[in-house]
Amino acid sequence: MFLETAKHAAREAGKLIRSRFEADITTEEKSSSFDIVTDVDRASEKLIKDYIMASYPDHSFLGEEESYGDESALHSTLESASKQPYLWIVDPIDGTSNFVHGLPGFCVSIALACYGVLTVGVIYDPLRDILYWAEDGKGAWCGEKPISVSSNANIAECILSTGFSSDLRARRAVLASIQVLGEQCRTIRSFGSAALHLAYVASGKIAAHWQYGLSVWDIAAGVLLVQEAGGKVSNMSGKAYCLTDKDVLASNTEQHSALLAHLQPLAPQPSKVNPF
DSSP states (O other), X not given: OHHHHHHHHHHHHHHHHXXXXXXXXXXXXXXXXXXXXXXXXXXXXXXXXXXXXXXXXXXXXXXXXXXXXXXXXXXHHHHTGGGOSOEEEEEEEETHHHHHTTOSOOEEEEEEEETTEEEEEEEEETTTTEEEEEETTSOEEETTXXXXXXXXXXXXXXXXXXXXXXXXXXXXXXHHHHHHHTTTSSEEEOOSOHHHHHHHHHTTSSSEEEESSOOHHHHHHHHHHHHHTTOEEEOTTSOBOOTTOOSEEEEOSTTHHHHHHHHGGGSOSSOOOOOO
8 A cells, every 4th residue: 555655656756757857957056066956856756745645644754855954853853753653755856966967867765664664665767667666574676576685795796886975074985985895896886876776786786885974865765675675784883774874884785794894984973964
């Protein structure tokens, strides 16, 4: 029931986004020139929210664009998530910079948390018409095919991925970690969407994704995908991911401990990255 709602909302938002790709759009800076929003982001979020709230008016909704600029409210929402029966967590376009510049590598991300536990995750790539989805205890899927993380235990044969937050301190940490891990793995990719990176980990295309300075809407759906695909997701302290975490490592489990040993010392301490 909830899964089908998320799938439908993601596909409808994807139609809207696809119709505006490479068209004239209105762009604004948020926290910095690294952090932008478009009229399409806002329209996509409104479409998703309207559909979900029409179906479940008593549910709570946390969208990136309507949450921007109110850090205290966001913190309060996430701190109280364990007491909320239904909290929808939405990124209407993850990878906005790609979208603005006419590049592929953006998606719609929708997750549902029940008392702080992720139960539904949907990631939709509108350009490729690919839908990744997961439901708590029911595995991870790409369309109608089950997916699983890779089983490769040799980091020298693996592709890793990372991304760049809008926070400068987090970017510096990523650059330092690339220098360290780039000497060990086959290659590193940064496609510009944390949600898609996590979907690629879940489907075995990438062995692990790490990033500093993320927000919950960037990764909530992808976290569930990786977990249901047999992978592991933690913060940089090695503790299981929770909704308030901003630094994340998702892997096929085989290299998780070794990657953490490299990444943990490089994480911004204390982490005071911009959640937007």
